[in-house]
Amino acid sequence: MNEIIYSFIEYFIGQVSNPWLKMGIDVFIILIQIAAVVVVALLHVAYATYFERKVMARMQVRIGPTEVGPIGLLQPFADGVKLFFKEDIIPANADKPIFYLAPVIFFASALTSLSVLPFFNNFAVANINVGLLFIFAMSSIGAYGIVMSGWSSDSKFAFLGGLRSASQVISYEIAMGLSLVGVMIMAGSLNLSEIVRAQHQYPTGMFAIPQFIGFFVFLIAALAETNRLPFDLPEAESELVAGYFTEYSGFRFAMFFLGEYTGMLIMSSVAALCFLGGWTIPQFITNALPFLSYVPGIVWFLLKVYLIMFFYYWVRSTFPRYRYDQLMGIGWKVLIPLALANIVLTAFVKILVKGL
Amino acid sequence: MLAKLFFGYYAVVIIFLSLLVITRKNPVHSVMWMLLLFFHIAGLYLFLNAEFIAAIQVIVYAGAILVLFLFVVLLLNLREELQVERFVGSWPAGLIIAVAIFAIVVNVIRSFVLAPPGKYSIEYIKEATHTKALGTILYTEYLFPFEIASLVLLIAIIGAIVLAKRKTRSH
Numbered sequence: 001m002n003e004i005i006y007s008f009i010e011y012f013i014g015q016v017s018n019p020w021l022k023m024g025i026d027v028f029i030i031l032i033q034i035a036a037v038v039v040v041a042l043l044h045v046a047y048a049t050y051f052e053r054k055v056m057a058r059m060q061v062r063i064g065p066t067e068v069g070p071i072g073l074l075q076p077f078a079d080g081v082k083l084f085f086k087e088d089i090i091p092a093n094a095d096k097p098i099f100y101l102a103p104v105i106f107f108a109s110a111l112t113s114l115s116v117l118p119f120f121n122n123f124a125v126a127n128i129n130v131g132l133l134f135i136f137a138m139s140s141i142g143a144y145g146i147v148m149s150g151w152s153s154d155s156k157f158a159f160l161g162g163l164r165s166a167s168q169v170i171s172y173e174i175a176m177g178l179s180l181v182g183v184m185i186m187a188g189s190l191n192l193s194e195i196v197r198a199q200h201q202y203p204t205g206m207f208a209i210p211q212f213i214g215f216f217v218f219l220i221a222a223l224a225e226t227n228r229l230p231f232d233l234p235e236a237e238s239e240l241v242a243g244y245f246t247e248y249s250g251f252r253f254a255m256f257f258l259g260e261y262t263g264m265l266i267m268s269s270v271a272a273l274c275f276l277g278g279w280t281i282p283q284f285i286t287n288a289l290p291f292l293s294y295v296p297g298i299v300w301f302l303l304k305v306y307l308i309m310f311f312y313y314w315v316r317s318t319f320p321r322y323r324y325d326q327l328m329g330i331g332w333k334v335l336i337p338l339a340l341a342n343i344v345l346t347a348f349v350k351i352l353v354k355g356l
Numbered sequence: 357m358l359a360k361l362f363f364g365y366y367a368v369v370i371i372f373l374s375l376l377v378i379t380r381k382n383p384v385h386s387v388m389w390m391l392l393l394f395f396h397i398a399g400l401y402l403f404l405n406a407e408f409i410a411a412i413q414v415i416v417y418a419g420a421i422l423v424l425f426l427f428v429v430l431l432l433n434l435r436e437e438l439q440v441e442r443f444v445g446s447w448p449a450g451l452i453i454a455v456a457i458f459a460i461v462v463n464v465i466r467s468f469v470l471a472p473p474g475k476y477s478i479e480y481i482k483e484a485t486h487t488k489a490l491g492t493i494l495y496t497e498y499l500f501p502f503e504i505a506s507l508v509l510l511i512a513i514i515g516a517i518v519l520a521k522r523k524t525r526s527h
Contacts, residue, residue, distance in 0.1 A: 098388065129485045133411035140419025144391060147423070151384060151430055163430065166423055173419070190487055 033125045034115070041114050045261040046076035051306075052313050059317040083257075086250040091154055094247070098152040103248065103255035106145025110262035113138040117269050118193045120279045120297035131192040132184065135270060136177055139225060142263065143169040146227075146234065146244050149256070153247035161243025164324065165227060165234030171331040172224040172231075178339035179217035182346040183207050183274045192270075196278035205282020208275040213342040215275045217335050219311065222267035224331065226260060228312055230319040231327055264312060265305070272304035359403075366400045383429045387422060394418040405478055408487040 050065065050072070057064030065072030090099060116131040118124040128134060143166050150162015184190060186207055187198035199207050208215045224231040235243030245256045272278060279297030286293045322330070373393040380386040394417045401410035481489050494502050 095382075095384070098384065101388075128407065130407045130411045130487065133408070133415060137411055137414035137419060140415055140423075141391075143419070143423060144388075144426075147426055147430070148384075148388070159430075163427070166427065170420060170423055189485075191485075 030125065037114055037119075037125055038111060041111075041262065041265060042258070044265060045258055046080065048261050048265065048309060049079070050076050051309065052316075055310065055313040056317045059314070080254070083254040084251055088250040088252060089247075091247050093154040095152040095154070098148050100252075102145045102149035102152060103245075103252045103259070104145075105148065106142055107255040107259040107262070109138045109141040109145065110259045110266065113266045114262070116192060117266070117273065118196065118278065119301055122193075124193060127191065127193055129189075129191050132180060132190045132195075132270075132274070135266065136173065139263070139266075140169070140173055142259070145256075145259070149248065150244040153244075155247050157240045157242075158244050158246045161234045161240045161246070164240075165244055168224055168227070168231065168233060168327065168331075171328060172221045172335075175217055175331055175335035175339055176221035176225055178336060178343060179214040179221060180270075180274060181339070181343045182211045182214040185343070185346050185350055186211065192273050192278075195274055196280060199277045200280040200283065203284075205280070205284065206275065206277045211275060211342070211346070213338055213345075215271075217339045217342070218271060218275065219308075220330070221335060222271065223312065223315060224327065226263040226267055228264065229316040230321050232321065233324050233327060236321060264309065268305045268308035268312070269301075271308050272301060276304045276307075278304075362403050363400075366396055366403065370396050370400070384426070387426050387429060390425075391418055391422060394422065405481060406486060408490055 053075070054064040054072075065075040068074040068078045090096065113135050115125040116128055116134050118127065124131075146165040146169070147162045150158045150160075150165070153159070183195060186202070187195040189195060189198065195207075199205060202210075204210065223229075227234050234240075235245070237243075240246070245253055248256060277300075279301045281292060281300055370393060373389055373396065376389040377386045377393060380389065394413060397417075398410040398413040401407075401413060476489060476493075484492075
């Protein structure tokens with residue numbers, strides 16, 4: 001990627017020798033990459049809402065949005081414009097600086113996670129060695145946005161929603177982290193690109209098959225981590241109006257909304273990268289059907305991401321909401337022991353079978 | 357030059373943020389400044405090529421410990437108590453202890469000798485990746501202290517559960 005841009009620049013202004021100029025060009029390339037990733041990801045987020053409404057409508061024997069644009073395709077933009085021009089209301093007793101800051105923390109932490117995701121071979125804004133840990137770190141920072149919005153609104157519904165969300169996110173973060181340890185053991189790395197490459201070398205081509213326990217735990221923990229049904233207790237409308245963002249309106253509300261869907265996109269991407277092989281497909285498939293190897297990697301990656309997004313919507317329209325004590329029971333008494341057992345099992349097999 | 361500039365920035369900002377944390381009247385604002393402080397400490401680790409420690413700093417301190425602080429602060433509902441006098445009566449004793457510790461630290465630093473560079477040079481860590489180098493050394497050379505540390509943490513966890521557990525039957 002960088003080589004292409006470099007050769008393009010050299011074509012126009014000749015060999016770059018000045019080190020400061022070289023650094024400037026590097027920074028410029030990174031800025032372009034960031035802009036491209038953010039714009040593309042936000043477009044995906046916009047259409048994820050449309051996708052969700054259509055899928056849920058079909059599952060509930062409705063037809064979903066149809067009015068704006070052909071088959072309702074411009075609906076996300078109409079929603080965005082509406083939210084942008086809505087009045088921004090701030091409660092009189094709100095703690096103003098924190099009330100302003102909370103949605104920014106929530107949205108920014110979700111967007112920052114995008115920087116370490118390798119969308120296709122050799123493309124990630126920051127290809128760092130601790131990519132997986134970085135995603136955990138950012139998702140735990142997102143919890144601050146939720147707690148602070150709940151506290152600063154000075155409303156009991158928002159406050160209860162914030163408290164519920166914080167304890168839920170902390171509890172399920174443990175299960176999620178432990179469920180990925182099996183993948184780390186098998187791949188021998190925390191770098192997301194390395195994990196995908198290790199999967200491609202592996203006979204099954206996907207860690208979801210040997211790591212089925214980890215995959216199961218991860219999918220459930222990801223639902224809870226992004227506050228989605230059936231674990232959306234923090235925004236349970238029958239108990240808490242809208243939970244932590246009850247007092248938010250206009251574009252500040254939109255930031256929570258976008259942050260939640262970006263979070264879903266990131267969790268789906270992590271599942272696709274760590275368990276489903278990312279931008280690669282299993283080698284036995286390309287051996288049987290060689291023409292499939294000409295399909296660009298980003299296509300496979302997006303197909304996998306949308307498969308998991310569909311799973312999110314499917315679960316949402318199928319299951320009723322859990323009770324809060326049931327949610328904590330599942331997290332601490334089922335998922336964490338399962339994930340721990342998976343780590344022990346994977347480590348044993350790794351030691352006994354050398355070629356794994 | 358650039359390295360010194362970075363270190364200077366982090367050092368100054370960390371001191372400034374620590375002061376902000378202990379001088380805010382509102383404990384929730386203190387926690388928010390502390391969050392920023394933890395990010396700067398993580399940045400300092402990154403600057404020292406310790407990427408694993410930097411990530412763990414954010415996950416453990418900012419993501420878990422500070423959220424628990426926040427819980428305590430929120431559940432106490434300190435909004436009404438913000439008018440209370442800020443300093444406790446025993447501050448002269450605290451000041452004397454602080455000055456004494458500062459004097460000791462200044463005196464100790466003078467006898468500080470830089471150790472000869474060992475096996476774990478920056479090149480070695482870049483080659484082996486920081487996580488792997490740290491894991492190998494923790495589980496081979498420092499296995500015993502590592503296990504003792506984890507045992508101490510386990511005892512703390514069990515202790516907390518014993519303290520918090522409601523007695524269902526009275527003996």
